[in-house]
Amino acid sequence: MTDPHSGARARRFVLPVVLSGVFVQLVSVTVMQVAVLDVQRDLGAGPGESQLVLAGYTLTYACSLILSARLGDRFGYRRMFVIGMAVFTGAAIGSAAAPEAWLLVAGRLVQGVGSGIMAPQILSIIQSALPASRRPAALSAYGATMAAASLAGPLLGGVLIELDPLGLGWRAAMLLTVPVGLVALLLSPSLPSVRTGRTGGRIDSVGAALSLVGTALLVLPLTVGRDAGWPMWTWASLAAAVAVLVGFAVSQRRAADPLVHPAALTDPSTRWGLGVVLVFNAGVPSFTLLLSMHLQGAQGWSPMQTALTITPYAVGALGGSGVADVLGRRFGAWTLVASAVAMGIVSIAVAATIHDPATRWVLWLVLGLGGVAFGMFTASAFTQIIARVRAEAAVSVSGLLPTAQQLGGTLGVTLAGVAYAAPAMSSGDAMWNAMTYEAVVFTLAAVFALRLVARRETADHRQPTANAA
Numbered sequence: 001m002t003d004p005h006s007g008a009r010a011r012r013f014v015l016p017v018v019l020s021g022v023f024v025q026l027v028s029v030t031v032m033q034v035a036v037l038d039v040q041r042d043l044g045a046g047p048g049e050s051q052l053v054l055a056g057y058t059l060t061y062a063c064s065l066i067l068s069a070r071l072g073d074r075f076g077y078r079r080m081f082v083i084g085m086a087v088f089t090g091a092a093i094g095s096a097a098a099p100e101a102w103l104l105v106a107g108r109l110v111q112g113v114g115s116g117i118m119a120p121q122i123l124s125i126i127q128s129a130l131p132a133s134r135r136p137a138a139l140s141a142y143g144a145t146m147a148a149a150s151l152a153g154p155l156l157g158g159v160l161i162e163l164d165p166l167g168l169g170w171r172a173a174m175l176l177t178v179p180v181g182l183v184a185l186l187l188s189p190s191l192p193s194v195r196t197g198r199t200g201g202r203i204d205s206v207g208a209a210l211s212l213v214g215t216a217l218l219v220l221p222l223t224v225g226r227d228a229g230w231p232m233w234t235w236a237s238l239a240a241a242v243a244v245l246v247g248f249a250v251s252q253r254r255a256a257d258p259l260v261h262p263a264a265l266t267d268p269s270t271r272w273g274l275g276v277v278l279v280f281n282a283g284v285p286s287f288t289l290l291l292s293m294h295l296q297g298a299q300g301w302s303p304m305q306t307a308l309t310i311t312p313y314a315v316g317a318l319g320g321s322g323v324a325d326v327l328g329r330r331f332g333a334w335t336l337v338a339s340a341v342a343m344g345i346v347s348i349a350v351a352a353t354i355h356d357p358a359t360r361w362v363l364w365l366v367l368g369l370g371g372v373a374f375g376m377f378t379a380s381a382f383t384q385i386i387a388r389v390r391a392e393a394a395v396s397v398s399g400l401l402p403t404a405q406q407l408g409g410t411l412g413v414t415l416a417g418v419a420y421a422a423p424a425m426s427s428g429d430a431m432w433n434a435m436t437y438e439a440v441v442f443t444l445a446a447v448f449a450l451r452l453v454a455r456r457e458t459a460d461h462r463q464p465t466a467n468a469a
Helices: 007-043 047-075 077-096 101-129 132-163 170-190 205-228 232-254 268-281 284-297 303-331 334-353 357-386 391-421 427-468
Strands: none
Touching: 007 047, 007 077, 007 101, 007 132, 007 170, 007 284, 047 077, 047 101, 047 205, 047 391, 077 101, 077 170, 101 132, 101 357, 101 391, 132 170, 132 284, 132 303, 132 357, 205 232, 205 391, 268 284, 268 334, 268 357, 268 391, 268 427, 284 303, 284 334, 284 357, 284 391, 284 427, 303 334, 303 357, 334 357, 334 427, 357 391, 391 427
16 A cells, blocks of 8 residues: 555655665675685685675675565565665675775675665565656666666676775775665655555565575575585585475465465466566676676776776667567567677677677677667566466566575576686687587577466467457
């Protein structure tokens, strides 16, 4: 029920405030990719601690999404958004001030919790607070913000580290999200107080425990297993994760008030849509991470040089985001198919051009085209999926979509890292191995998107027949 006192002011600020949450979440995922080497030098962080600086945020973020969606349903989306943003911003300040590596890791873990609390509320507020006529444009803006933020992290982080304002180094990159978070908190009272009809009842404590434990058991070995040499505990953790998550699925069928609404996964289109998001994101974060680490590591480039090289990708992503809404309305889920295919082609082209200075302009062109494909997919995927979700399942899907996105990204970084670290004659061959992995993943995402198209066309064909009957 919408608070009548929110009025026009809420409608005016709802998108800027909630999209600021999208921006800071994803900037925090990527900004440390270019800062981790400076963290190692400044704090003396070892390989394990450095990995947790990157992975700790992802771990707690992914674990808290499903439960946080239900908490917003129970206690109000605005309240949970404010709590999440406050935790996130406070942890960012604490992380920037960390005098030792383990304190930075702890700050990143807390920051991930804040992000996980906040993320599902954003989609729920868009779905609940905006009229139906404004939702497609709002979801496109959501996707465009995701595209911009995913690339702004490495770009702005590299610039800040190179300029080193006030001698802060990597700490300046860590503080990048703080002004945005503080402004969002100041404007948050203008958000409408909305929630759905599932305000009563108890939180499914068994489901909550199983989802948290199962996701943690899955994400932890994926994030640290490769660098640790895949010891026995990582395989035991993955096996336990499968068992616990199967138990979670069974518990949701039997719970009186489950965390995930039963209608969330009964529609085949929604299931295929979640699959597309998961598989595509098994390629995207690892693509930019590998590109950044290869340029700085194997080729010895500075963070500034790396950031400038990735700039065409960022510019292309903004352009692709800008046309995604129009293309999505015209071609529907075919937009996702085309974007995934284009990213697969771009991956191979990057491997072919990245080492030759004479083809540097070709690399920039290829990255620009890849950015367009990435922006188109990211800005239209959530719109294509949520547009047909039943109203009672919207909150659950709001938690499942970022969960699929985050799990896909975590899995992709692990698998791409394995491909890059596989035996190779040179760094160029290693890059070919990694980009071949990327091409395969994006091709698989295109196949999933084709299945989504087929499901949509079948449903659209049946609907007139049902109406006539």
